Amino acid sequence: MTLTEGLDPTPVRPTPGTPTRSRSNPGGADAAGLLGEVRPLRERKPRWLKVSAPGGRRYRELKAMIDGQRLNTVCEEAACPNVGECWERGTATFMILGDTCTRRCGFCNVQTGRPTHHDPLEPARVARSVARMGLRHAVITSVDRDDLPDYGASAFVGVIRQLRAQAPACRIEVLTPDFRGEEMPLARVIAERPDVFNHNVEVVPRLYPLARRGSRFERSCRVLRTANEIGGGEVTTKSGLMVGLGESFEEMVDTFGVLRENGVAVLTVGQYLRPTERHLPVVRYWHPDEFTALQRAAYALGFQHVAAGPLVRSSYHADEHVPQDQPGVGPLATPVGA
Numbered sequence: 001m002t003l004t005e006g007l008d009p010t011p012v013r014p015t016p017g018t019p020t021r022s023r024s025n026p027g028g029a030d031a032a033g034l035l036g037e038v039r040p041l042r043e044r045k046p047r048w049l050k051v052s053a054p055g056g057r058r059y060r061e062l063k064a065m066i067d068g069q070r071l072n073t074v075c076e077e078a079a080c081p082n083v084g085e086c087w088e089r090g091t092a093t094f095m096i097l098g099d100t101c102t103r104r105c106g107f108c109n110v111q112t113g114r115p116t117h118h119d120p121l122e123p124a125r126v127a128r129s130v131a132r133m134g135l136r137h138a139v140i141t142s143v144d145r146d147d148l149p150d151y152g153a154s155a156f157v158g159v160i161r162q163l164r165a166q167a168p169a170c171r172i173e174v175l176t177p178d179f180r181g182e183e184m185p186l187a188r189v190i191a192e193r194p195d196v197f198n199h200n201v202e203v204v205p206r207l208y209p210l211a212r213r214g215s216r217f218e219r220s221c222r223v224l225r226t227a228n229e230i231g232g233g234e235v236t237t238k239s240g241l242m243v244g245l246g247e248s249f250e251e252m253v254d255t256f257g258v259l260r261e262n263g264v265a266v267l268t269v270g271q272y273l274r275p276t277e278r279h280l281p282v283v284r285y286w287h288p289d290e291f292t293a294l295q296r297a298a299y300a301l302g303f304q305h306v307a308a309g310p311l312v313r314s315s316y317h318a319d320e321h322v323p324q325d326q327p328g329v330g331p332l333a334t335p336v337g338a
Contacts, residue, residue: 015264035210038281041274043130046285048310064131071122072099093139093175093315094126095157097152101143103214105202107242109275110143123158127166137319138163139198141175146214151177151184160192169325171195173318175237181219183226186287190230194267196322197227198238200314201259204251211245211280221262228263236304236322239264240314244272246283249290253297265304269294270312286310 072095098117101110119125130138140159145152156174163172173196179185188196201224205217220239228237239259243252256267269291274282288310295308305321 004046012083014316035281035283038283039274039285041277041281046287046310048288049273049285050121051311062133065132066094071126071129072096093141094129094159095141095143096122096126096155097145097148099143102146103144103212105213105215107202107245107272107274109279115143115145115147123155124166125160125161126159130163130170131167134169135167135170135319137171137173137322137326138167139173139175139318141198141315141317142177144177144214146180150185150188150282151179152243153179153188155238156189157192160189160194171319171322173198173315173322175200178215178220178223180224181216186223186226187230190227190235193234195239196236196318197231198240198266198314198315199223200240201255202240202242203245204241204247204255206251206259207245207247219337224259224264225262236266237264238266238268238314238321240268240270242270242272243286243294244282244284245280245315249293252294253301254296256294256301256303260301260303267298267303267306267308268312268314268316268321269306269308270316271310 012073098115100115100117101108101109101112102115104112113213126140138161140156142152143154153176156176162174165168171192174189174194175198175308176186176189178199199220201217201220203211208215208217224239225238227235231237241252241255252269259267271286272280272282274280284315291312295306298306307316307321
């Protein structure tokens with residue numbers, strides 16, 4: 001099996017566009033020319049990227065529950081390819097603080113702009129849904145909220161407290177923004193002792209100016225290091241990266257090493273998939289064997305758990321990334337008062 005089997009061998013160069021702050025034009029296309037030769041958006045993808053369309057019974061039940069509670073999930077907002085599988089398992093990653101992000105990453109399908117969301121009851125509604133679902137591991141993430149004084153930290157604190165009250169047996173993973181590198185918002189979140197603190201660096205350092213505008217690799221590493229130090233061994237630190245934007249194997253392994261130096265214990269690595277023609281294009285699709293090699297290299301550096309594969313995402317099977325007190329994934333519980 002060759003690494004390019006099933007692909008059109010002729011790469012194309014995209015036409016740069018004019019950046020705006022919206023879902024339809026997130027600011028990837030205007031920088032795409034800097035990547036050199038890239039894959040066309042509409043082409044036959046490698047067979048290892050094929051997934052079934054969602055629509056099973058448990059998927060429909062979970063979607064109805066989330067829609068009924070007016071909750072956002074990163075599964076839908078980021079167009080995750082695993083939404084069908086994860087929702088059939090009865091698991092989801094809840095996205096708090098609205099669906100509009102203040103940053104404009106060229107790879108992300110979440111809407112960008114000026115947020116207006118404010119719902120003081122959101123933490124309670126999220127926790128109620130997690131309790132109804134009977135989850136043993138809940139993942140809570142958010143958009144970047146650089147417009148808020150604490151960058152959204154108080155919302156994470158509220159959700160953690162509500163989950164401890166309404167679903168005390170559930171492990172809690174938070175996937176947070178970088179809080180602009182400020183220690184106090186981060187310290188408030190870690191003080192609540194989530195079981196897992198996750199902050200994704202997303203790409204290798206060289207690609208930050210292209211793919212992560214408004215963010216800095218060094219700042220993200222400082223967030224992870226500080227979370228590990230404040231957690232005092234009680235909070236597992238986790239991070240994730242994508243491949244497909246022109247990084248090399250050596251760059252990936254070097255980045256793994258930096259993350260380990262900053263106390264990261266759990267690592268995820270997946271393939272970037274271009275959401276629209278206005279996002280950064282894919283330079284190449286990595287073969288599953290290459291992900292296996294990345295996984296071996298990461299374990300050799302001392303990570304406690306590594307998930308690497310074409311369809312791996314930060315929250316994919318997150319309940320398997322840390323030890324659990326309860327076996328299996330709980331079924332959908334009967335709603336209170338139903």
